[in-house]
Amino acid sequence: MAALKGRAGYSVIGDKSAEFYKDPITFVNWRIKEYDSRVFLSRLLNKPTVFVGTINGVKELTGAKNRHFDMGYRAFLQPVFGNNIMFETPAEAARLHQVIHRLYGAQTVPSVKNLIQRLTEKHFSNLDKSHCVSVYTLFKRFATEFSLELFLGLDAEKHPDLTESIIDVTTTHWHGIISVPLTVKMSMFSSSYGRALEAKDKLLGIIRDKLAHTKDGSSLQSLTEAGFQTAEELEQHTLLFTSALVPKAIASMLTSFLIATGGSEKEILRQQAAEDADCLNHILLEVERLWPPFLGGRRLTLEDCVIDGFKIPKGYAVVYITHAAHRDPTIFPQPETFKPERWKDRTSEASNLLFTFGGGVRSCVGTALMKTTLQTVCRYLVEHYNWRIPAGQDLSYKWLPVSRPKDNTVASFTPRLPQETSTTNST
Numbered sequence: 105m106a107a108l109k110g111r112a113g114y115s116v117i118g119d120k121s122a123e124f125y126k127d128p129i130t131f132v133n134w135r136i137k138e139y140d141s142r143v144f145l146s147r148l149l150n151k152p153t154v155f156v157g158t159i160n161g162v163k164e165l166t167g168a169k170n171r172h173f174d175m176g177y178r179a180f181l182q183p184v185f186g187n188n189i190m191f192e193t194p195a196e197a198a199r200l201h202q203v204i205h206r207l208y209g210a211q212t213v214p215s216v217k218n219l220i221q222r223l224t225e226k227h228f229s230n231l232d233k234s235h236c237v238s239v240y241t242l243f244k245r246f247a248t249e250f251s252l253e254l255f256l257g258l259d260a261e262k263h264p265d266l267t268e269s270i271i272d273v274t275t276t277h278w279h280g281i282i283s284v285p286l287t288v289k290m291s292m293f294s295s296s297y298g299r300a301l302e303a304k305d306k307l308l309g310i311i312r313d314k315l316a317h318t319k320d321g322s323s324l325q326s327l328t329e330a331g332f333q334t335a336e337e338l339e340q341h342t343l344l345f346t347s348a349l350v351p352k353a354i355a356s357m358l359t360s361f362l363i364a365t366g367g368s369e370k371e372i373l374r375q376q377a378a379e380d381a382d383c384l385n386h387i388l389l390e391v392e393r394l395w396p397p398f399l400g401g402r403r404l405t406l407e408d409c410v411i412d413g414f415k416i417p418k419g420y421a422v423v424y425i426t427h428a429a430h431r432d433p434t435i436f437p438q439p440e441t442f443k444p445e446r447w448k449d450r451t452s453e454a455s456n457l458l459f460t461f462g463g464g465v466r467s468c469v470g471t472a473l474m475k476t477t478l479q480t481v482c483r484y485l486v487e488h489y490n491w492r493i494p495a496g497q498d499l500s501y502k503w504l505p506v507s508r509p510k511d512n513t514v515a516s517f518t519p520r521l522p523q524e525t526s527t528t529n530s531t
């Protein structure tokens with residue numbers, strides 16, 4: 105068994121949270137290089153924390169060795185989100201997984217396809233050809249309307265005022281969430297944190313009201329009948345889903361897709377993606393690999409155990425870094441290069457090699473739904489447009505709270521010519 109490299113340092117003065125949250129990728133990459141190890145020790149949120157940046161390590165942590173760990177979010181996220189599956193013990197999480205799966209699992213995808221298609225056409229059928237479009241904003245609006253309709257049955261066309269006021273509240277709520285890691289270190293009561301708690305109560309009020317007025321046969325009615333044990337449990341989970349978390353993750357992935365496939369040098373790739381669903385799938389897997397919306401996940405060690413050959417003592421935190429694991433050079437040669445073709449003969453392995461949606465029993469309940477959503481939008485875009493990302497923009501990424509370019513990237517779209525689209529239309 106190998107000894108962990110790195111240092112947990114002294115309590116408080118040895119804490120590296122500020123350095124990590126300022127630039128997590130530099131923090132991780134610098135230590136991987138310094139220790140010549142993709143698994144290392146440091147101190148985060150004032151706890152000795154083992155960072156795991158290998159495919160094998162994340163697979164063990166989320167899979168076979170999952171029982172040695174508790175989820176590590178309760179202390180800093182529970183106040184702003186309330187109780188939900190993310191903070192639960194294994195038994196409770198398994199029960200809630202089943203309930204949520206009934207609502208949003210893979211078998212529900214066919215019934216949501218119309219909604220995805222309708223909103224795809226609404227938001228992307230008429231992209232402004234004369235002006236550059238702010239990409240993340242465009243996708244965020246689509247994803248927000250999608251999630252409000254999916255989780256709250258709220259049609260933005262029919263209820264524009266309510267939609268806007270919910271967006272306002274979720275934005276305030278979100279600003280409190282992103283202030284959390286550092287306010288935990290100092291004090292929980294920054295002003296944005298206080299406003300986030302108020303926003304949470306407002307959002308819960310709106311959710312309660314919607315749930316109290318469900319109509320027979322509506323999507324909200326299926327929520328009330330899914331098997332949540334109490335009204336409060338249902339409301340808290342609806343809060344989790346209607347928060348800005350899901351729209352931001354969707355917008356992050358669509359933005360990365362658009363940037364990775366933009367420009368004249370990618371024209372052939374876009375053409376292939378328009379004609380061949382496998383090619384589009386390989387591109388999306390590569391987008392997941394290089395730009396996962398969430399940097400990783402956190403666990404607390406319940407008993408001594410071994411991850412990827414390193415002993416982890418009871419009481420330590422473990423942070424898996426999806427960004428680093430997805431660049432594990434033992435699994436992905438030329439890890440920094442965008443190479444959709446690497447998935448050609450490996451598509452079936454993807455669920456074991458990518459952790460964009462987590463892994464094992466605590467993996468994301470919405471995976472199939474999200475993959476279908478991303479595929480639908482991206483297929484629509486490659487079938488209908490060519491696009492380029494005008495030069496001179498800073499495309500470097502920030503990684504927290506979700507990955508996206510630091511600057512608001514703009515793109516310019518041109519409709520594909522009829523002969524370009526004819527092959528696609530005939531299939």
Ligand code: HEM
Binds near residue numbers: 189
């Ligand atoms: C692109 C969008 C999404 C991404 C990238 C994503 C990603 C993730 C990740 C990485 C985890 C695991 C966290 C961990 O290991 O600590 C997770 C868990 C979860 N996700 Fe998603 N998610 C997305 C959308 C959704 C949607 C739409 C739903 C709603 C059905 C959903 C429901 C859940 C639930 C319930 C869990 C917790 C599972 C548990 O703790 O047992 N997610 N998600």
